[in-house]
Amino acid sequence: MSGNHSATQLHPRNIHQGCYNFDDLCSIHPELEAFVKADPSGDKTINFSDQQAVVCLNQALLKQHYQIQHWSIPSNYPCPPIPGRADYIHYAADLLKSVKLGKTPVKVLDIGTGANLIYPIIGSQVYGWHFVASDIDPVSVESAKTIVNSNSNLSDKVDVVLQNNSQHFFKNIIKKTDQFALTLCNPPFYASKKEAEADTLREWKNLKNSEVERGSQMQVDSEKQLNFGGQSNELWCDGGEIRFLKDMVKESAEFAEQVFWFTSLVSEKDNITPLRQMLVDVGAMQVKLRATSQGQKISLMLAWSFMMVEEHRNPESL
Template sequence: MNSSLMHPRNPYRIPPDFKELALKFPEFRKHAKQKLSGKIEIDFKDAAAVRALSTVLLKRDFNLQVELPPDRLVPTLPLRLNYLLWVEDLLLFAKPSTEQIVRGIDIGTGACCIYPILAARMKGWHFTATEADETNHKCSLETIERNCLQTHVTIIKVTAESMLNGNIDTTQLYDFTMCNPPFFDSDNFVPKSRSDKRPLPMCPKSGGSASASEIAVKGGEVKFIEKLIKESQEVKSCVRLFTTMVGHKSSVAPIKALLQEAGASSWNETEFYQGRTTRWGLAWTFCDNIALANLPQIRPKNNGKGPPPLTYTVSRERWTSKGDFTVTSVLFKTVELLICLKMEFRKVKDKKDKKAVEFIARANTWSNQRRKLREGKRLLEQGSDQPQAKKAKIDSDTHVQQKERSFYLKGLILVEETGKDSISLQLQWIEGGLGRESMNQILQYMKNNLFEK
């Protein structure tokens, strides 16, 4: 499983600790199994186990109380978050609409309206969610009420024949649409296999519990999305961006041809990686002032392993004067340095022998620290007013930079016990800055100010 190819802001780039979940949530514990090595795992082919995993992660990480019916599709969170975060990237690139509130449409919201509740909880977005299935509609309404999200999410019961027409308020301007279409053709329910002796399953391998309408439709996903494209032409005056997930790579080319035929002004495609599963995303617009084709890739394409993290080994001998030689102590001192550099951070892994934090830098505060200190000291000794003017210039530059981009650099720090007398400090670049070079600079700063003093 290569989680490093997930969206850079996806919190599940570091997989959840199943042992921790099993200890905290009895409903998950009954599905957890311990291997001879001591590792805790679940059977991802067991829909009940995947359902339990999704519900406890929603509860722990997003404070969302969700009950998933046993005969409906189980939303796997890494994939859903990859899609949501990509939509956020599209909105940032296209620049926000004149209104402050972000408004989206979820076509076929499913049993717990997963996209709207995640977006409402994480981003404060507002959603109109449509659903044709009676069970899904009822469960989604209950989910919204249970989590007190009625002010942000509206669920509309619709017919299966219409996706957008007649289902939305055309006097309202919407920022985007989302759609997770049925991937398979109901006339040929079992997908074609490379070998007739090995037919592929009708459902996804993970959480293979779903109603037929959720995973199959007459003509398959290309026909479904073709209809969505036609309806998007009719409501293009009130929707800025249209998006959909695609389940098969072979569907991407014919769908792009349909977009060109429909007169879309621009479109963009991406890939969603999560575990061993890959899905695709397509976005299009009829707005001439939005050039989706120019959207920069925010993560590397799937060309194998990404760049390895920078690693520095902290020895017990060098740490003697700094207190206890533990992972907790090393991480604490490291976080103190992040605070000195005016960085924000959040804990993403917390075990006795392995801890990790993700950090965000709003500006470059670590480069040429020694030179800056010497210059400041020299100017102070001269009694000059120059430092204040220089500071004002730096503040102005930083303000412009923050205005153009909400962050400068994102990275991950992992502290891990590697032996009785050694602890490994790893710095992994996620996004922004000068890439790996920025991580090199931060590591050098840490070495100068902590590990080699």
């Protein structure tokens, strides 16, 4: 077993509660055994600063909970903390209680799916959602396609596409006849590579000074490796998170009748006020906010819609 891998309470439906059970995980994915060690208290853990170890842990978790037999990512690309990613999916699912979906499959768009394809994996396997997963990075797209093609339980539920224009989010991806119940996005953290490197160095220094390495804290921070490689579009963009999300909000208004709920994680709480004002300006009819656990980090899920909730469904308030 290892230390608790969440600093905050996870969504009630999130199966990643409590500690990683390394005995069970190693029985499911024997390759993980090579990375397991004892922490200072004698509990089993891994070195969460080791990219190979974290990838192997994710492979075990994906096998155990989501029936994914083949999963890998290119070197130097972010390896996401699965418990926090699952939290976003479950809170997003709560939003759909307000939508009259009928018998058609729930269609979800994942903006910036990355090389890891984590959101489509969790959403398709837990809720049966059908995904369009887009990204501007050709390497990420090819990696995500390989994951889909290597797992039969994804092949009929996930379509991976390349966004050819880095200035757009929904254009070129949402076709005229498409209807989506939901969009997902985990925006870049930073405004520049320099800012990303400075923050990463500070966090790694703090972690090395810690006597006990705890699960998802280390896993979250391992997502921001010092060697950024080809993953720059996942970690920083011109203008940072606020510019990215303002552009997304503006463009979302053009697809107001084709998407019920637009959502995104927001890592900087000071960005919420200007985003709320912009959502009013573009005519959003509903805006909801929810704190989600991303390991030791808290992110906010911002959701907006240009349509009104059907009152008789008595949707769960966020």
